[in-house]
Amino acid sequence: MFDLFIRCERVWRYPALGGPPQGLDWAQVRSLADALEVPWTGETLDLMQAMEAAAAEVWTEEWKRKNPPKKP
Secondary structure (H helix, E strand, O other), X not given: OHHHHHHXXXXXXXXXXXOOOOEEOHXXXXXXXXXOOXXXXXXXXXXXXXXXXXXXXXXXXXXXXXXXXXXX
16 A cells, blocks of 8 residues: 555645645546556555645645744
């Protein structure tokens, strides 16, 4: 499952004006899973969503640290 997640490195959705990733593009994730012959089950989805949430949290915190709010 982790191999599928790593291969999804280019299918993250980003906000139009910049910022940390918002989440995975699930249509593309499914296509990758099919190509890699990873069964698309509820367990697959649960594990992928857990990894997505953990990675997004790390990237968001890193982005906030590098882009603090501007002081008035």
